[in-house]
Amino acid sequence: MTTLKQTPLNAAHREMGAKMVDFGGWDMPVNYGSQIDEHHQVRNDCGMFDVCHMRVVDIKGNGVRAFLRYLLANNADKITLPGKALYSVMLRPDGGVIDDLIIYFMTERWFRVVVNAGTADKDIAWMKQQAGTHAPGLTITSRDDLAMVAIQGPNARAKVWQVLPHTQTSTQGLQGFQAADCGEYFVARTGYTGEDGFEVMLPKEKVETFWYALNSAGVKPIGLGARDTLRLEAGMNLYGQDMDESVGPLESGLAWTVDLKSARDFIGKSALLANPPARKLVGLVLLDRGVLRGHQQVHTAHGAGEITSGSFSPTLEKSIALARVPNGVQNGDTVQVAIRDKMLAARVVKYPFARNGKAV
Amino acid sequence: MSNPGNLKYTDSHEWVKTEADGTITIGITQHAQELLGDMVFVEAPAAGRKLKAREECAVVESVKAAADVYAPVSGEVVAANSALDSSPEDINNDPYGAWIFKMRPDHAADVSALMDATAYQAHVDSEAH
Numbered sequence: 001m002t003t004l005k006q007t008p009l010n011a012a013h014r015e016m017g018a019k020m021v022d023f024g025g026w027d028m029p030v031n032y033g034s035q036i037d038e039h040h041q042v043r044n045d046c047g048m049f050d051v052c053h054m055r056v057v058d059i060k061g062n063g064v065r066a067f068l069r070y071l072l073a074n075n076a077d078k079i080t081l082p083g084k085a086l087y088s089v090m091l092r093p094d095g096g097v098i099d100d101l102i103i104y105f106m107t108e109r110w111f112r113v114v115v116n117a118g119t120a121d122k123d124i125a126w127m128k129q130q131a132g133t134h135a136p137g138l139t140i141t142s143r144d145d146l147a148m149v150a151i152q153g154p155n156a157r158a159k160v161w162q163v164l165p166h167t168q169t170s171t172q173g174l175q176g177f178q179a180a181d182c183g184e185y186f187v188a189r190t191g192y193t194g195e196d197g198f199e200v201m202l203p204k205e206k207v208e209t210f211w212y213a214l215n216s217a218g219v220k221p222i223g224l225g226a227r228d229t230l231r232l233e234a235g236m237n238l239y240g241q242d243m244d245e246s247v248g249p250l251e252s253g254l255a256w257t258v259d260l261k262s263a264r265d266f267i268g269k270s271a272l273l274a275n276p277p278a279r280k281l282v283g284l285v286l287l288d289r290g291v292l293r294g295h296q297q298v299h300t301a302h303g304a305g306e307i308t309s310g311s312f313s314p315t316l317e318k319s320i321a322l323a324r325v326p327n328g329v330q331n332g333d334t335v336q337v338a339i340r341d342k343m344l345a346a347r348v349v350k351y352p353f354a355r356n357g358k359a360v
Numbered sequence: 361m362s363n364p365g366n367l368k369y370t371d372s373h374e375w376v377k378t379e380a381d382g383t384i385t386i387g388i389t390q391h392a393q394e395l396l397g398d399m400v401f402v403e404a405p406a407a408g409r410k411l412k413a414r415e416e417c418a419v420v421e422s423v424k425a426a427a428d429v430y431a432p433v434s435g436e437v438v439a440a441n442s443a444l445d446s447s448p449e450d451i452n453n454d455p456y457g458a459w460i461f462k463m464r465p466d467h468a469a470d471v472s473a474l475m476d477a478t479a480y481q482a483h484v485d486s487e488a489h
Contacts, residue, residue, distance in 0.1 A: 019397075034452075035423050036398045225397065225424055289445070291401050291421045312400040312423045319400075340419070 007052035008147055008204050012211050016221050024118040026053045028224055035225035039314040042193055042230055043357045046153030047222035048214050055120035056143040056201055057113040057127070064111050067135040068103060070266050071127065073249060075259040079105040085177040085190055087257055089249045090123065091268025095275065096245035097252065099123050100237060102190060104179050112179075112186070114148075114199075116239050130267070146186075147207035149200050151219060152230075154357060156197035160187070163213045164200075171198070192227065194234025194355040229311050232320065235283065235352030241294055242281065242308040242322055248272060251324060253281030281308065282329060283351030284321040284337070288344040292321035292337060299336040299343070302328035307337065315354040322351070362481075363389060364456055368471060369480035372414075372430045375456060378471055383438055387459045388420060388429060388451060391484050396422040399448040404440035404461045411435060411463065413470065418460050420451065433470035435463040 004027035013020065018029035029050065031038060041047045059067070068076035074088035084105050090098045099119040104112040115123045124142055131138045151160050161168040164187075170180040171187045176196075179188035186201040202210060215221065228238070235253075237243055243252035250258065250272060260272065284307070286292050292310030299305075305325030313320040321337075329335065331350050336343040352360055363369065368376040373392035377385040393399070401421040411417050411431035418429035439462040444450060450458035465471055475483065 030424070031397060034398055229423060289401060290403075291426065293426065312421075314423075 005053070007050055008207050009050045009052060009211055012208055013050065013221070016215070018221070018223060021224070023053075023224055026117060028053065029221065031223035031225045032221050035223065035229070036314045038220070038222045038226035039229050041220050042153045042195055042222055042226065043315060043354070044153070046151060046156040046159055046197065046219055047226075048211065048219045049150040049152065049222050049227055050211075051150050051199070052147045052204075052207065053117035054148055055115050055117065055124075056146045056148065057115060057120075057124060058110065058141045058143055059113060059127070059138055060110045060141070061135070061138040062109060063135050064138055065105075065108060067131060067138060068111060069264050070134060071130055072103070073258040073266055073268060075262055075264065076103065076105070076111070077262070077264075078259075079103070081178070082106055083174070083179045083181070085179060085188060087177075089243070089254055089257055090126070091249070091266075091272075092245060093267055093271060095248040095268045095271035097239070097243045097247065097249055097254075098126055098245060100239050100243070100254070100257075104188065106181060119239060143201075145204055146201050147204045149202075149207060149211060149214070150191055150193075150197065151200065151214065152191045152193040152195045152197035152222075154196060156195070156219075157189075159214060159217050159219050160198050160200065162217050163210065192234075192236055193230040194236070194352060195230075195357070229314060232309055232311055232322070233313050233315055233352065233354035235322075237281075237322070238309055247324075248275070248277065250277040251279045251281070253322070278327055279305070279324050280327055280329075281322055281324055282331070283349040283353060284310075284323050284335070284346040285316070285349050285353075286319035286321075286337070286344060286346045287334070290319060290339050290342075290344050292319045292339075292346065297338045298323050298325055298346075299338070300325055300329045300333065302326040305329070305335075313353055316359050320353050321346070363477040365477045367456070368432070368474035368476065369483075370430065370432045370474060371483055374429060374432050376432045376471060376474055377459075378468075379462075382468065383462050383464050384432070384435075384471055385459045385462050386429070386432060388455060389480070390455045392427070393451050393455045396420065396427055397424045397452075398422050399451045402444040402448045402451070402460060404444065405437045407437050407439055409437045411437065420448070420460070429460060431463065432474060433463070433465045433467070435465040438462045438464050
């Protein structure tokens with residue numbers, strides 16, 4: 001048996017009554033009581049998430065922009081304002097998705113990248129391998145000294161300013177997908193819930209104090225259970241479920257993040273151009289009683305598909321899912337989902353399902 | 361919450377209550393609901409269905425996961441709790457009140473042979489290690 005990795009907030013979670021689970025090798029809180037209450041807490045007020053398991057990577061040196069232009073499917077040239085963020089996928093040469101990530105442009109010699117926990121080591125190895133060939137002068141540093149907390153919900157920013165008043169001046173003008181480097185605190189107006197809020201990166205040794213200060217200000221801790229239903233309602237992909245190395249971004253609802261218009265070359269581009277997508281990601285709302293789950297088979301008039309992520313939506317009070325289906329399937333179609341020994345009807349819908357506190 | 365002493369228990373975390381008319385009422389234990397978390401869907405067996413002991417016969421689904429519920433003994437289903445269709449969270453709020461279905465057991469002795477509260481607690485403790 002391997003020992004689970006712990007974030008610097010592990011003791012705080014236990015103190016706050018968390019139920020802990022093995023999440024990809026990390027000992028993480030799944031909830032602190034009711035997962036549904038935690039979900040509504042974020043949609044209606046605000047909550048905080050331990051995302052210390054995610055990895056911050058700094059890429060520094062001359063030519064970092066040109067390197068990212070080649071490394072990533074989205075175009076680093078889109079971000080020119082310091083602090084501006086961009087969501088992208090990083091592809092294999094065959095178009096499979098290595099990871100999805102956020103990059104922040106800080107200076108022409110410094111971009112910050114935030115990657116998923118389970119893929120971090122693989123991602124960094126890939127970045128270093130590519131840099132070795134294309135940009136040997138760059139330094140790629142895993143910032144294991146940093147912790148990260150996401151504070152999300154309509155009241156999240158005000159609570160952060162209450163706890164970190166010195167950051168307010170430099171962060172109150174931030175637009176969505178924009179960050180400010182406030183010395184020890186790196187504050188980004190980003191998240192994974194479909195709500196307003198911040199993701200704060202800070203020195204590891206300060207995160208427990210920050211966490212308890214937020215809690216004293218009325219910010220409730222939210223577990224990974226609610227994090228998953230929040231992101232699913234918001235129509236945000238989860239790496240490893242909605243896409244992975246075996247499937248391309250164009251079949252994963254991520255065409256909007258892939259820049260095929262500019263003349264630049266990037267890893268995976270030729271494979272994407274050579275293989276037009278035959279499937280696409282759609283939203284499903286279950287019409288019958290039950291719960292949609294990942295890997296359930298979907299039967300459509302255009303052939304078979306599969307649910308990639310499914311759960312119960314606390315906001316809609318119905319079961320919802322993302323599913324990969326043949327291209328011919330259209331919004332408004334009714335499809336059948338195999339759940340145990342039954343076929344249940346579901347409607348194909350445009351997603352996101354919910355954002356900013358409401359069903360959409 | 362401790363497990364009521366007047367009930368019988370299975371190793372698959374159902375509780376079983378013997379009624380005055382000889383039928384039995386079945387639900388899931390406090391431990392089971394706590395593991396599953398917020399309930400959002402319950403599918404109970406139809407009245408009249410004949411069940412064998414340990415047969416999968418109902419499903420409880422939380423936001424997190426689906427779990428099978430097993431017949432504690434052989435017998436026939438006599439009722440299902442339709443109130444859970446609209447309020448599955450009753451199982452979280454009151455696991456020993458929110459029954460899922462009722463059966464008429466083929467043999468009352470099968471029910472007596474199930475675990476008592478003390479044996480069930482030992483079973484739960486052993487699973488935790």
